[in-house]
Amino acid sequence: MARTPKIPATKYPVERLTLDNGLRVVLSPDRSAPVIGVAVVYDVGIRSEPEGRTGFAHLFEHLMFQGSENLEKLAHFRHVQGAGGTFNGSTHLDYTDYFETLPAGALERTLFLEADRMRGPRLTEESLRNQVDVVKEEIRVNVLNRPYGGFPWLKLPPVMFDTFPNAHDGYGSFQDLESATVADAAEFFEHYYASGNAVLAVAGDVDVAEATELIKRHFGDVPARPAPRLPSFDEPDLTSERRESYIDRLAPLPAVAAGWRVPDPVGAFPDYLPYVALAEVLTDGDASRLVERLVLRDRTVTSVAGYLGFMGEPFEVRDPTAMLLQAHLPPGGDVDKVLRTIDEELDRIGAEGLAVGELARVQARMATHLLRDTDAVLNRALRMAVLEEQRGEPELLNELPRLIGEVTEEQVRAAAARLTPERRAGVEVVAGAGR
């Protein structure tokens, strides 16, 4: 076997500051291409939406694009794209992000656009009704009109968790979406979209002094509002297995997902990291444990994937969260047998450890994935913004390949040993197509 290469690291510079109104700012200059990424992250997500208002965090994200203090509806899109850039926003369990990537000459314009909606979006009945319709079509195209819609990110949480914040459908029911009011939106903004609850990150072709000046000019007079208290969403771990199944009338083949609680990704980071490595040991490519066993040898599944967090973002999620494994089965496949084999393979790692070089090669591949992901300035801005928001530690981005590389075989074994059937939540898709 070839010698394992040294795990490389990035040295993206990180400058942090906090404005008087509490807005935290992260700057990461990189003059290697004439482009920038701008991200604004608010510390509110699906877990924070009120009962009776499922899907509201996401619906509100849409409303943030519907005009603001100085901008008509449609203006935001036109100003970003007319500057040669692209934009989007996305709603996660623990945060909501808004972002643009553009040629560097658009920096000040972009800061203006983000500051304007941080001061206040235009919340109108007309925009709300329009965006409820758009979100319903989003749910239809991604969930209702296709096989395996929402599997497993919407289907497993209600099996694993008991409390509303962790268990409910983050896309929302049509009834809840239709019941949403402008007053709800105004209150949501007032409470969560506070300067003290937000992080602005800018990565790419900027001069730090100049960018700092522009940020102060545009965000300095955003009214100061403190961050709301962040509640704990903790729940007790499972003590006995939970299993549910549902018929997907569009799915031609069975599938299964299983999840196990893992240590607090923020508060117990060193204990959490081995699970991130374990997921890849189990599922990254043909040389991984579960692909080799289930796909290539036993042929009991046609594909298998493993990852941390219901939305697959290991370093952008808070406690409680899970390690997930999901598999698609051939016709007539036996879900119980698949789960038993997974248990067997986990036991085997727990008992026998890993082969010589096995962890090192997975760590090398993970380094490639991590470095590749943040080659784009926009992804760098997004990751750093969330690391600042959740940990106050944006420079952790540079450390991740090394920290993953320092996970030991002993830690991976111990993690595997914790993934027992008693602690497992599982959900099975029963193929309903053609029935």
Add this chain to the structure above:
Amino acid sequence: MTRALPPLRPNKRLKLPTEAERRLTNGLTVIAIRRPAVPLVEVRLRVPFAKANLARAAMLSQTLFSGTAEMSNVELAAALQTVGGGLSASIDPDRLLVVGNGLASGLDRVLALLSDVLTGAAYPSEEVSTERDRLVDQIQVARSQPAHIARTALLKRRFGKHPYAVQTPEPAQVQAVRPAPLRVLHTERVHPADATLVLVGDLRPEKALDAAEAALGAWNGGGKDVSLPPVPPAEPGPVLLVDRPGSVQSSLRMALPAVPRTHPDHAALQLANLIFGGYFSSRWVENIREDKGYTYGPHSVVEHSVAGSTLLVAADVATEVTGPALLETNYELGRLAELAPKDDELDQARQYALGTLQLGMSTQAGLAGLAISYAGSGLRLRFLAEYALQLAEATRDDVAAAAARYLAPSKAVTVILGDADRMEPAVAALNPVERTAATDS
């Protein structure tokens, strides 16, 4: 406005990366592009594959990395991982494409393993059998996805008897594929003649070319020169309703004529497409999403294939607004085909096109993707500068002429997948229709 929108600073000049190119004696063109932003390297290999048997070609791409005489699939994957690497293959009617990446320090190793596979893929019967079943399952799952069903119906309708008409094999055809024909197909078609290898990343271009030559110089030349006939002209005809009873949305798809990147109308057509529906701030998206709420992610894009380019229009709309959505789509196409766009619309689209060129070049993966798809059109990255100039200089008249030529709704081949009983009356009020079942399309 109480606060004024800050002006833009002019874009920096488009700066092409340092690159080097060499055609090896076996016919392989190697292009090495330096972008050292992260210590990685991106690998793309494009091998012409026109007219290959569909099921065998799909199986070949699925089993290319299933082992060589010396290494099993698992050993290959492990050896790649050891240098942070990964490689995978895919197929379309034009080419076999290998995509991969790894740590820059592992480039030699990745190339050596790629060479092992290209010169010695074994198609072991056990692995072929496993992958055959997996591919059949994948096809079955794809055929339950509205996006796939709608695309399949549109391609068939648009391309008729041309090889582009059917791009997914039948499960029964896949089931019939055995290792021996895969080895024959590999021997006949997996050759360096007219193939292109692109390497992008933290590398010295000349040194990377040497490494590629050392690894792949012995890859056997020869092979057949196979080319496709040009795509036939579209025959618009009635709107094809593909019945999917119980569907809660209608998937509207249209194919319109388009031109390749090398055509004088290319830049003007790109701008016309942007103004119509090619980006969020387009007439069509602002109309059917932001004004009417019919849909979530409507998009329209020019797809370039070797035998011809096509403008594809796609929106998934609530079933009850299928007719109105088609009406607005035809209206926006027709409006642009008949009336020149306004200057500010053109300027906005132009800025977008030019800006996103810079964004596309700002990552290793972006450059690799651009370089390999340009290579498929016989172009190099320096074409970017020429294209940027064409975008900058296209006039309102040029764009209006392109819209009239390519965006006229009378030229659209239209397919709508959905609950036919529910959508037919409204659609039939606008266009002649014909129906088919989803399974027949």
